[in-house]
Amino acid sequence: MTFTEVGDRVWVARYEWFDANVSVVAGERGLVVVDTHASTAAGRRVLDDVRHLGAGDVVAVVNTHAHLDHCFGNAAFREADPAVPVHAHEQALAELRDFADSGRQATYAGEPADPRDEEVRSTEIVLPDHTFSSAAVLDLGDRVLELVHPGPAHTSGDLVVLVPDARVLIAGDLVEESAPPAFGPDSFPMQWPLSLDIVLGLTTGASTVVPGHGAVVDREFVEVQRNELGIVAETIRDLAGRGVPVDEALAAGTWPWEERYLATAVRLGYEHLPRSQKRLPLI
Known part of the structure; x- marks a missing residue:
């Protein structure tokens, strides 16, 4: 896969499996x-x-969160350099440790016919x-990276x-381009808009934003x-406040995306x- 430069010494590669983006940032220290x-x-x-970039050696890894398509490749970087640090939010560490300790890796929830099922199951989880x-700040000598939760x-x-x-x-x-944002069982649909408010505060109209999946976007996206x-959060709040039962909420609401993307969001909301903020359903 070819890395494309999207900013000064910042490259992104979009991998077909999971349509996942991997980013590389270079500084004088690596x-x-x-x-x-x-x-x-x-x-x-x-x-x-x-390595084919020829831009230097890897001096650090960052995991944006604990889902397998973003962090199960950690072991490959530790193979190459046992001392390479892996940075993440403290809650991502807790989630990934729980995943490893529970043995859920052995029951990878892919399609039964997924040709990469065994590849995932055999992966060593590096915390x-x-x-x-x-x-937190990562100092690369001539530039710094800011990690923000x-x-x-x-x-x-x-x-x-x-x-x-x-x-x-x-x-x-936090941002997805190739599909609507993914509401998994560990997501927080009512707080997600507020988190993106903080993200928007870190950007300007001239910013380039790399989503977890899909093409690079801008601040307007x-x-x-x-x-x-x-809209999703406020619709959930309105329906619950009017006493609409959760199992009727999808049909009762007006949503920005197809209902198949929103069942988990409504339940969690x-x-x-x-x-x-909830009223008992009217009988």
């Missing part, structure tokens, strides 16, 4: 790789592609060893990577997606709302 793809084997391919709670959204442990001098923000799955997420 390269930072943001996300490592979905298995050890996939991580090795990413590392080969990074992040450098974590933070709100924000904007709050729970796609997961409880999301982070974004800001490259201020290049006007690039790497958003992980993020504004639109934030507003769509806001009802669960996460405080009792004061």
